[in-house]
Amino acid sequence: MNWHEYVAQTGQVPKWPYELGYDKETVISCDVLVVGGGVAGCRAAIAARQGGASVVVMDRGFSKRSGEGGAGVDHWHGAVTNPCSKVTPRMYSEAAMDTTDGFTNGLARYIIGKEGYDTLLEVEKMGVQIRDEDDEFKGSIFRDDETKLMFAYDIENKHCLRIYGYDIKPCVDREMRRLGAKVLDRTCVTSLLTEGGRQGARVIGATGVNDRTGEFVVVKAKAVVISAGRTNRLWGFAPELTESQSMCNLNQTALGNTIGWRAGAEFIGMEMSGRAVLSGLGYAPYSTGNNNNTYQGAPTVDRNGKDVYYANAYGKLLYDEADIFKASDEGSFIIGHGIGLDNGYKPQYRITTTDPELWKKVMAGEYQQPFYNDMTKLPATSRRMIFGLMLAHEGKCRVPIYKNFTQWGFDPDKDMLQYPVQDYSRFPIDTSWCGPENTPANWRGGGGGYLVDWRLQTSLPGLFAAGCGPIFGHGCHGESHTSGRYSGRQAALYAGQNDAVEPDAEQIRRERERCYAPIRTNGDVGWKELNYAIAKIMQDYCGDYKTEHTLDMGIRRMNDLFETEGQRMYASNPHELVRVIESLSLCELGIAYMEAAKARRGSVKGLGFFRNDYPEYDEAQKKHIPISLKDGKVHTRDLSLYYHLEAPYSSDLEENYQRYSQA
Amino acid sequence: MVAYSHPSQSGPCRILSFDKNKCVGCNSCVNVCPSDVMMPNPVRGGEPIVVFAEECWYCGGCVEECPRDALTLVTPAKQRLSTVWLRKDTGEEFRVGMRNPPPPNLTPPSGNR
Amino acid sequence: MLTMKKFALPNQSGPCRVLSFDDKCVGCNKCVNVCPMDVMIPNPEKGEEPIVVFTEECWFCGGCVQECPVGALTLVAPAKQRISTIWKRKETGEEFRVGMTNPLPPVTTPPSGNRK
Numbered sequence: 001m002n003w004h005e006y007v008a009q010t011g012q013v014p015k016w017p018y019e020l021g022y023d024k025e026t027v028i029s030c031d032v033l034v035v036g037g038g039v040a041g042c043r044a045a046i047a048a049r050q051g052g053a054s055v056v057v058m059d060r061g062f063s064k065r066s067g068e069g070g071a072g073v074d075h076w077h078g079a080v081t082n083p084c085s086k087v088t089p090r091m092y093s094e095a096a097m098d099t100t101d102g103f104t105n106g107l108a109r110y111i112i113g114k115e116g117y118d119t120l121l122e123v124e125k126m127g128v129q130i131r132d133e134d135d136e137f138k139g140s141i142f143r144d145d146e147t148k149l150m151f152a153y154d155i156e157n158k159h160c161l162r163i164y165g166y167d168i169k170p171c172v173d174r175e176m177r178r179l180g181a182k183v184l185d186r187t188c189v190t191s192l193l194t195e196g197g198r199q200g201a202r203v204i205g206a207t208g209v210n211d212r213t214g215e216f217v218v219v220k221a222k223a224v225v226i227s228a229g230r231t232n233r234l235w236g237f238a239p240e241l242t243e244s245q246s247m248c249n250l251n252q253t254a255l256g257n258t259i260g261w262r263a264g265a266e267f268i269g270m271e272m273s274g275r276a277v278l279s280g281l282g283y284a285p286y287s288t289g290n291n292n293n294t295y296q297g298a299p300t301v302d303r304n305g306k307d308v309y310y311a312n313a314y315g316k317l318l319y320d321e322a323d324i325f326k327a328s329d330e331g332s333f334i335i336g337h338g339i340g341l342d343n344g345y346k347p348q349y350r351i352t353t354t355d356p357e358l359w360k361k362v363m364a365g366e367y368q369q370p371f372y373n374d375m376t377k378l379p380a381t382s383r384r385m386i387f388g389l390m391l392a393h394e395g396k397c398r399v400p401i402y403k404n405f406t407q408w409g410f411d412p413d414k415d416m417l418q419y420p421v422q423d424y425s426r427f428p429i430d431t432s433w434c435g436p437e438n439t440p441a442n443w444r445g446g447g448g449g450y451l452v453d454w455r456l457q458t459s460l461p462g463l464f465a466a467g468c469g470p471i472f473g474h475g476c477h478g479e480s481h482t483s484g485r486y487s488g489r490q491a492a493l494y495a496g497q498n499d500a501v502e503p504d505a506e507q508i509r510r511e512r513e514r515c516y517a518p519i520r521t522n523g524d525v526g527w528k529e530l531n532y533a534i535a536k537i538m539q540d541y542c543g544d545y546k547t548e549h550t551l552d553m554g555i556r557r558m559n560d561l562f563e564t565e566g567q568r569m570y571a572s573n574p575h576e577l578v579r580v581i582e583s584l585s586l587c588e589l590g591i592a593y594m595e596a597a598k599a600r601r602g603s604v605k606g607l608g609f610f611r612n613d614y615p616e617y618d619e620a621q622k623k624h625i626p627i628s629l630k631d632g633k634v635h636t637r638d639l640s641l642y643y644h645l646e647a648p649y650s651s652d653l654e655e656n657y658q659r660y661s662q663a
Numbered sequence: 664m665v666a667y668s669h670p671s672q673s674g675p676c677r678i679l680s681f682d683k684n685k686c687v688g689c690n691s692c693v694n695v696c697p698s699d700v701m702m703p704n705p706v707r708g709g710e711p712i713v714v715f716a717e718e719c720w721y722c723g724g725c726v727e728e729c730p731r732d733a734l735t736l737v738t739p740a741k742q743r744l745s746t747v748w749l750r751k752d753t754g755e756e757f758r759v760g761m762r763n764p765p766p767p768n769l770t771p772p773s774g775n776r
Numbered sequence: 777m778l779t780m781k782k783f784a785l786p787n788q789s790g791p792c793r794v795l796s797f798d799d800k801c802v803g804c805n806k807c808v809n810v811c812p813m814d815v816m817i818p819n820p821e822k823g824e825e826p827i828v829v830f831t832e833e834c835w836f837c838g839g840c841v842q843e844c845p846v847g848a849l850t851l852v853a854p855a856k857q858r859i860s861t862i863w864k865r866k867e868t869g870e871e872f873r874v875g876m877t878n879p880l881p882p883v884t885t886p887p888s889g890n891r892k
Contacts (some may be wrong), residue, residue, distance in 0.1 A: 001797070004792075007783055007785060014829075016816065016818075060812075064839070067812070070812055249813065287861050354789065384888060398838055400853060404851065405861065405874065406851075408862045408872065409872055410880075410883065411865075415866065418863060641864065
């Protein structure tokens with residue numbers, strides 16, 4: 001029943017159904033607090049419990065289905081130690097560093113390479129199907145008949161696995177609860193507590209607000225894992241936004257990063273921002289014809305049934321299904337997509353894509369729109385693998401695509417799914433539902449994250465990071481399980497070696513005051529209106545055109561918005577109160593992004609970073625510029641892109657892993 | 664304290680502000696609005712209620728129509744933020760909606776009606 | 777329904793119906809509780825279907841549909857997307873879409889995999 005229908009039928013606006021607790025404060029103590037109960041957070045909690053720690057998980061949603069990975073997954077990256085793989089952890093980490101000119105996370109990619117497959121095997125024990133147990137795909141070129149594992153992207157190197165992950169989140173959630181982690185559902189984190197209330201000190205807990213009751217919660221902990229979401233709603237927001245069109249959801253405001261920024265942690269890669277290649281506002285992900293990612297390998301035809309071919313990285317057309325899943329260079333491997341290597345792959349690591357000359361051929365009249373995804377041309381097993389396995393298990397696809405489409409009679413054995421009619425030359429990497437012309441300024445922001453060491457500990461003692469949002473250059477779904485598991489293990493070790501510290505009462509009091517201001521001030525600005533204004537500032541001042549002067553203006557503008565409209569917010573119930581808290585935090589995060597863009601006085605290709613006042617690509621910019629707040633002032637320094645292989649670390653990946661991974 | 668469950672507003676939350684000391688609830692603004700975004704207050708003499716805030720197209724007809732000069736049009740935050748000017752001789756920056764704004768510029772429009 | 781009372785309600789900001797509940801709903805509120813966005817609230821009337829309040833915050837993950845123990849829920853994609861989800865039956869050349877009148881019979885092939 002819609003709210004409007006209820007009101008129309010009863011003549012009453014429904015009262016808020018949950019008991020209000022704006023004046024309540026709950027205090028809990030534990031060894032390890034996990035902030036964010038997505039797949040990374042659940043895995044961190046499980047690992048910390050296995051390490052003997054008492055664990056509290058603060059989740060913005062409801063942990064059974066929450067987080068970006070809560071809606072499923074169809075393939076697992078970085079399973080490089082599976083028995084069929086020809087890729088090693090070293091090759092995996094080095095390729096990622098090579099293809100980005102060093103602007104990714106060499107140590108996280110190595111950890112993922114070392115532990116990714118083991119992490120998947122644990123998921124299998126928790127009840128997730130990862131093999132073709134029923135021999136449905138027997139004989140397929142994508143399957144190993146002995147292990148029954150199935151491969152995506154690269155059928156020669158076999159390091160990326162297709163899995164039946166639709167119910168992966170309920171499975172890890174069940175395991176987390178079985179092991180006795182205490183879960184605070186519907187609780188939005190609002191701040192980190194630090195020793196003595198000081199910026200830059202050890203992290204000893206966090207505060208949160210419940211979005212149903214409005215209660216305030218204080219969690220004291222010996223160690224904290226941040227496993228919250230990525231940055232959504234900062235560059236791209238419209239009040240009428242339909243989240244069906246996004247791969248991120250509204251809960252993903254990177255609050256886990258903002259609270260660390262406020263607490264004084266160092267961040268890297270924050271200056272990464274630019275045009276988005278994620279789905280825009282036009283089409284639901286995977287809902288129209290396309291041949292990329294989950295649809296990789298699906299044939300394309302034009303209106304008259306004329307074949308469109310795949311091409312390798314050098315434009316050579318491929319006519320055989322098997323060739324679509326092979327690297328373009330002998331001896332190399334396809335890394336795979338959607339894992340945060342957004343600024344282009346070197347040819348040897350690239351996936352195969354649609355004929356790059358297609359648009360020219362359309363303009364010359366050789367092809368006519370619309371195009372169709374014609375899976376009837378595939379062998380039955382390949383077709384079933386795309387639609388019955390991948391589309392039925394990928395995040396946000398089981399119900400909106402598989403169930404919905406089939407309910408309405410779509411049959412991949414008979415039907416061809418139509419591509420949108422649009423300027424094909426503007427399709428990034430064939431993801432048709434991404435056409436930028438369908439999107440009001442849709443931005444990729446938030447590539448950056450906490451600077452982490454070989455323990456995945458941040459620059460603040462006792463604060464660990466896990467998952468896509470908190471860790472710069474990290475990866476996708478499977479990687480989040482792996483970094484979560486690693487980080488939870490490390491946090492439990494830390495908690496075993498460090499005593500609890502009582503938080504500063506004044507820090508807690510001030511935070512409470514801040515959080516509840518919107519219900520006291522009774523202002524006239526709602527969260528959506530503020531959020532829209534924030535996005536406008538980011539688009540205008542931290543978009544394609546960046547100079548010292550305009551970035552300064554953007555920072556001034558954001559401060560002004562925060563101090564003016566931001567102090568006139570209203571919230572008529574706890575749900576809105578939490579949305580207001582999130583939106584206000586985006587002001588702070590936006591400033592952090594603009595400060596980071598300001599701190600990099602030069603353009604650099606690997607990071608996809610361009611400054612109009614320094615238009616030449618600059619070799620000297622091949623470095624990290626960690627940024628943090630110290631006594632409320634912005635502080636930056638230079639750091640090697642290969643810091644994970646320099647003093648105090650060994651120059652060897654494996655040696656570092658051996659030294660830090662277990663102790 | 665009481666909370667109500669109603670949907671979030673979809674656009675700007677306040678498009679008009681009424682000066683309570685001047686408004687007598689004559690509803691001239693309600694009647695002139697081309698988009699009919701307001702309704703009369705059920706209480707006689709009370710200021711009108713803006714129901715469809717996001718439908719306002721900011722024509723200002725209501726402000727013009729008010730016989731007691733009780734109305735101010737409020738542009739959305741996104742636009743207040745992008746309405747920025749620089750005072751040439753001092754280098755100061757101003758915007759619509761700022762705190763401590765400069766004094767109003769009282770120059771009337773050109774024309775003699 | 778001319779006799780229905782009229783109310784002054786604000787416009788909805790996005791899709792107006794993201795979920796439809798059928799007669800099987802017993803008001804158990806499992807969907808309310810699993811939703812990561814908390815878009816529904818329980819019906820004040822015990823045993824009645826939940827109320828969708830924050831419609832436009834739905835991100836269409838389908839968790840509620842999976843969670844429903846009696847199969848009472850259908851996820852409804854926004855009209856803009858229903859109209860852009862188009863396929864062509866190769867043999868006959870007919871075009872179909874999600875949400876059409878006189879739709880095809882459902883295809884009953886279950887997803888691949890052997891967990892429920």
